[in-house]
Amino acid sequence: MYRRAAAAVAVVLVGLVVGCARQAEPQPVPSRVPGPAEAYLEAALGVTSDDAAAGALHMEEAVAACMAEQGFEYVPDTSGYHYVDAAAIDPPPGSREFAELYGYGFAALPEEMRAESTPGVNPNDAILGAMSPEELEAYQQALWGDAVGADPDAGGEVDLAGCFGAAREQVWGDREEDPVRLALEEEITRVDAEAAPTDAAVSAAAGRWSACMSDAGHPGYGTSPDAEEAAWDRWTAFNDAIAADPALGQEGPDGLILGQAGLADDEAALATADWDCRAETRYDDVWQEARDRLQQEYVDAHRAELDAWVETFS
Template identity: 35%
Template structure:
């Protein structure tokens, strides 16, 4: 069986499912998305998408993996490395964060309908396929090339540390990992700890389940029925919004590792047609906006129910205390 590529297809599919909820992400567990389209309703959708979700507003002091925070952390880590290497007697030029391939940012800018017309759900027409591999240039290449073999070895030891025999008992010792490990520990340890702390494992699991409830919430029954009727007119038989993406995901998962071009082309055609109809019907019936209302309501219920745990989590890991 062929595994389904999650990073683009599932993410873009989720964008179409909840495309008005962009403010909801809280450390990667939310299903917040952007809204758009070509009609006048798309402007209203984007205005709606700009609203900050209750959960994000409540927990935004916790470090997260959004693009802005990632760029800031990368810059801070690179500066720590440069300072550390200077103390060790070497030069090191902080490196820029490599540019990222097209992603959900493009989907938000284009709107779900335009995105679907170009990429479908993202399997057959992945945005990554349009971008060639970026040539990475080390700004210290000339400096490194002029080093002797012993100097190069000393530089590498200072930057990456010594080799370690890692086992289950001792683990990896970051203090022996050179300037890179020092920077990663100082910049990323709190981020990782916030989401890996066993004390809050149940809280994160409950949060994940809360977001999973959104598509099945009874308050979306009416708009799902409207969407289903719209899809029926386009030649598709689905009862709920989530079924459209699921049908394509299952079809790709069922493909054998090696398949003929005709079968692959047929599935590509089916994916594109389904994704385009899905996006248009969601926009027509106002599904993104209604889904956002439900999601925000569930988030507030989650906050009210788990306030003590959330407050303890924020107290321990907030970066702006």
């Protein structure tokens, strides 16, 4: 089933590097059992917290080496990277208890999943502060390439280039240009978005789920992903409003932004009803059966290619 949080790994790595710092949107860690095609992604690309921490350090060191080659000083700094280990989260994402407390994990998150950087001294701040505007522009261009000054809200993807992009490719591989991975991910998306939802058994289960949700006081949702998408849209609209008018971002006595607690309560009520109705109607079981069958068809047709691909990562 489609989940906004679905990913191939259970470790979240958020990099906040000088010149391009950004707070990541909160994303729940996936809890569902991977399908046959997703299992290949996990086998090839899955990392542990230790892997991610080591990779972050190697990437920072590669950035520093690249910048030195271009005549710039860059001090490796991993303090802005945040790691989330799904096994350490209690209650676990995907459980009813998590839904009751945190909904889908948008307006509220447990402490372990918050990708918040602790204010501190970045060793590169002094380097940047001593530069003229012209030197700073050249430095940022070397560090980020064409990503400098790009507006992620203007549409399209912002591809990292410069030394940071080169370091990421050096440490993690050029996966974006991997045709086997791209084809595999496209098939997983196709199954989730097109093939599985139109399966007869899934359609019948969705009808039962929708009726259950109406009885629980949440009418108007055709499928479980619709409910989660609605919660995400409300969270996004909340943040967009604050971005347009920073005065709306005032904190209340509870430490939350005014209005966030109410939004989180509504999300938790919706997510809990969603969980109960999925359990009552066996929605997840039916979806998984259809998804596994459809993904297995792809795996069977490309098994040799997929096995060879996974082997390159071992």
